[in-house]
Amino acid sequence: MAIPLLPGDPHDEALRANVKPPGWVNPTPAPRYQLVVLGAGPAGLVAAAGAAALGAKVALVERDLMGGDCLNVGCVPSKALLRAAKAVAEIRRAKEFGITVGEPAIDFAAVMERVRRVRAQIGPHDSAERFRRLGVDVFLGEGKFVNEDTVEVTGAKLRFGRCVIATGARAAVPDVPGLKEARYFTNETIFTLTELPKRLLVIGAGPIGCELGQAFARLGSRVTLVARGGRLLPREDPEASDLLRTAFAADGIEIVRETPPLTGFDAVLVAAGRRPNVEGLNLPAAGVEMSDGHVRTDRYLRTTNPRVYAAGDVSSAGPKFTHAADAMARLVVRNALFPGSSGDVNHIPWCTYTDPEVAAIGRRPSETTSHFRVGFEELDRPMTDGTTGFIKVAAHRGRVTDATVVGPHAGEVIGALSLAMSNRLTLRQIASTVFPYPTYTETLKKVADQYNRTRLTPFRARLLRAWLRWFR
Ligand SMILES: Cc1cc2nc3c(=O)[nH]c(=O)nc-3n(C[C@H](O)[C@H](O)[C@H](O)COP(=O)(O)OP(=O)(O)OC[C@H]3O[C@@H](n4cnc5c(N)ncnc54)[C@H](O)[C@@H]3O)c2cc1C
Secondary structure: OOOOOOOOOHHHHHHHHHHOOOOOOOOOOOOOEEEEEEOOOHHHHHHHHHHHHOOOOEEEEEOOOOOHHHHHHOHHHHHHHHHHHHHHHHHHHHHHHOOOOOOOOOOHHHHHHHHHHHHHHHHHHHOHHHHHHOOOEEEEOOEEEEEOOEEEEOOEEEEEEEEEEOOOEEEOOOOOOOOOOOOEEOOOOHHHOOOOOOEEEEEOOOHHHHHHHHHHHHHOOEEEEEOOOOOOOOOOOHHHHHHHHHHHHHOOOEEEOOOOOHHHOOEEEEOOOEEEOOOOOOHHHHOOOEEOOEEOOOOOOEOOOOOEEEOHHHEOOOOOOHHHHHHHHHHHHHHHHOOOOOOOOOOOOEEEOOOOEEEEEEOOOOOOOEEEEEEHHHOHHHHHHOOOOEEEEEEEOOEEEEEEEEEOOHHHHHHHHHHHHHOOOOHHHHHOOOOOOOOOOHHHHHHHHHHHHHOOOHHHHHHHHHHHHHOO
16 A cells, blocks of 8 residues: 555655656666665665665665655654653753743644654655665665565566565554544644644554554543553563553553454554565565564574665564664675675664653673663752653673663664763773763763772772871
């Protein structure tokens, strides 16, 4: 199903002109491409642009909107909507800071108009025309494999030396009684709303359900959120889930474990997992195998056909985020076009942009030897801002193995930690780094100081005391 845009809306028309230009004429295929890219979401765009910049002959195939989920129905519109919801929450909190304002009047249609405007403004970056200018042959149409080294799109055959499958994923729709008859939305349709649903049921307590559930609650919907197992963001640290639950209660969100009868709601948002886009690709013709619904890849992101790679949400590797898709695409370009393979995209952080933000990085701490935690009550900036949160870090031999940050700007703090981890910095080095005061990045220093204190063994402490007794 094609992603719906609002007919006649100037912003959506501007978006369409960039990402699915009416009247686009596909080029005449080259006799052979060094790289054929299937799907023009973040993974496909980064792979195509990267390979073309290196001088490779590249074809990019997109069946719907260039930019994929991220630009059109994911990161961009959701973050634009969250921004409006945050403004509402700030106004409602104003009294706490000694400022009296009335209850904000929310013009939901205007909120959504801004969402569409922001999306259209970013559109040119992912446009078919921009990629053509980058030297990429852009084919609009559904791509499928014909054999092990050929893809077909709208009747044209594209022969390739290497191919990358970057066809992404879409919302999985669970088997809930009455859902088909109800007015239900997924991330593909929710951003076409122009009227606020009074009572909204959100099925799913992962990042998408939590972010959008909180946004709609703040914008005025009465939100009920289904969290099977009772936990919000069940993949995150339990303390993060608890803090979020408190925040959601303050926003008036009701959290339930079972899906209630749908008749009590004006709209239902399904955010209960994702399903990779593989149907119609004719993967068996190319000898590409699947694993647990995803395209199976090895640590070099190669599929079971050594000419074919997979990157982004469709691949069995890595977490499912835009920056992960970007990192995988870069790895694919390197591995597909040059001899010698590099493996494993390490240290991919992630963040859920609820209020408070919940960010994390690292593997689950199997070989971890020490744990450190700093609550935001120990820091000055959260106190001046009136915010709560914490940082938790697990370390092995003085190096961070994984971490969770909850609070404002958690995504930025985890980015700094990602830099430290990627460059194998020790907690000692983080402790000796100067961070501006008062900021949230100081949490890193505090937690590293905590680690440093554990290095002061009784023996070292005795030595230190002896030195100080002697020293005049
Ligand atoms: C509501 C929401 C909010 C999100 N927020 C964030 C966020 O804040 N930060 C973050 O990092 N991630 C976020 N994500 C996740 C992010 O959008 C995805 O991880 C990212 O888009 C994956 O990129 P991709 O290139 O793998 O796939 P996609 O973006 O899904 O792109 C795949 C493209 O392939 C095309 N395609 C499929 N089949 C074919 C075919 N046979 N032929 C040709 N083309 C085909 C599709 O039309 C699509 O355009 C969010 C997702 C959602 C749904």
